[in-house]
Amino acid sequence: MKNLDTGTGYETKPSTYIAALTEVGRGTPMGELMRRYWHPVGLASHATDTPREARVLGEDLVLFRDKSGRPGLVQTRCAHRGTSLFYGKVEEQGIRCCYHGWLFDTEGRCLEQPCEPEGGKLRDRVRQPWYPVQELYGLIFAYMGPPEKKPVLPRYECLEVLAPGEFIDADDTSIGSGGGAIAPCNWLQHFENVLDTYHVPILHGNFSGTQFTEVMNQMPKVKWDNTRHGVKAFSTRTLPDGKVMERTTEVVLPTLRVVPNPFVGGYGRVESIGWTLPIDDTHYRIYTAARVREKGLFLPKGAGAATNRKRWSDMSAEERREFPGDWEAQVGQGAITFHSDEHLATSDHGILMLRRMLNSQVNAVARGEDPVGVSFDPDAEPIVFEAGNFVVDAR
Ligand code: FES
Ligand SMILES: [Fe+2]
Structure with missing residues (x-):
């Protein structure tokens, strides 16, 4: 009997990784652990009146600082019809979406809906998803987990x-x-x-x-x-x-x-x-x-x-x-x-x-x-x- 080759790639099994330690999306085991801590999402100098894209733990976010000086971090897709707030304009009270002008403050409250009668009678029912942020050590930290566990x-x-x-x-x-x-x-x-x-x-x-x-x-x-x-x-x-x-x-x-x-x-x-x-x-x-x-x-x-x-x-x-x-x-x-x-x-x-x-x-x-x-x-x-x-x- 002829000596067979051993250890060739043909013998290997399908490769896998430990998902519970590596994947960070919301609802995954590590994603939930990560969401119990504060994470830096930008330099403090990144939070300005020019919106800046930040992707964190698999979520697309927009970082800005309103013209009253408050840093804000909101999900990218506008709560109205989903365009990106990256194209928004920052104002005294928050960020205004480029598409139909809805204005959101740093905690996602909808303050204005200019295309709606009387500026939007139901605007209080809308909330742009947002995350709390704090500045420390020249960084902006965000907390993206359950509010009661902050x-x-x-x-x-x-x-x-x-x-x-x-x-x-x-x-x-x-x-x-x-x-x-x-x-x-x-x-x-x-x-x-x-x-x-x-x-x-x-x-x-x-x-x-x-x-x-x-x-x-x-x-x-x-x-x-x-x-x-x-x-x-x-x-x-x-x-x-x-x-x-x-x-x-x-x-x-x-x-x-x-x-x-x-x-x-x-x-x-x-x-x-x-x-x-x-x-x-x-x-x-x-x-x-x-x-x-x-x-x-x-x-x-x-x-x-x-x-x-x-x-x-x-x-x-x-x-x-x-x-x-x-x-x-x-x-x-x-x-x-x-x-x-x-x-x-x-x-x-x-x-x-x-x-x-x-x-x-x-x-x-x-x-x-x-x-x-x-x-x-x-x-x-x-x-x-x-x-x-x-x-x-x-x-
Ligand atoms: S999509 Fe943002 S205001 Fe309409
Ligand atoms: Fe090293």
Whole structure:
């Protein structure tokens, strides 16, 4: 009998992904978990009297700021006959639809129907679907969940306690280490990457050239642990003087990446928070708020993507193939990666811990409980993270 080929593609089973952890539409398990938290939907500077499209958790929305200064977020399709409010005009009291001029305030109330007798006697019966928004850290946050479950908008110590000369700057241009503003793949691929500590010396230290620093190129020792509101990765690397760099990165539910600066220009507690916003099931983007001393964010613009110190946007397709970074690796996993085909190994322990935690919280919400990290106490203390880069003596 002739030796048969083994392991060929012909033997593989149909591929599947874990829908309960990846899909974010209303009514899906993860979509309902996501809708129990506030999410950034734009920079504060995006909310102006020019309407701006925002797609969030699979919903098409329009962000604006009325001429009285109130930010508003409404569903795109006008409640009258469905045209897009993106073409509307912003006024003192709200946004006016281009088609028949119905005027909606920031809470979706219909204030005028100019084509109707007496400006619309039944206009109070119409409500343009809207979401509550709040401004903080240079961002506009929206709550898209059940109104009776609306938590307070959390505050974070790393963005509240500033050293002299520091201020908060917000950014929406890139994933952490470079890439386009919108990544065409599922949000969880990015979120898991934060706990994928071992990819740093391979992807960022070898394939991309030295994308961060020489020390970050070292193969670290890593331990993962659950925290009160997420999972942390604790890694150590030896510095040239024999001391040890201890680095902690955290993921915090629902989507926060709490990652100290990988360029490690100095040591101390984490300088920024990145919110991984699921645009829909197959796109995400990152909003970042950081403590800075100079405008333009704490990361050198595009430096992470800039193998050969070129910005990601200036790299050719061939350069991106030759020097891939986070963008290429995560988008390369596919629109929604096939979990059925993975072979998770010991270095993926943090990813398993995160999936377990997300699963438990999806189930908690399905049982009618509140997920971790939501607070209804308006006087809640700012949340403190462990994340940071620190130097210690060799133990
Ligand atoms: S479709 Fe908006 S006013 Fe008619
Ligand atoms: Fe990375």
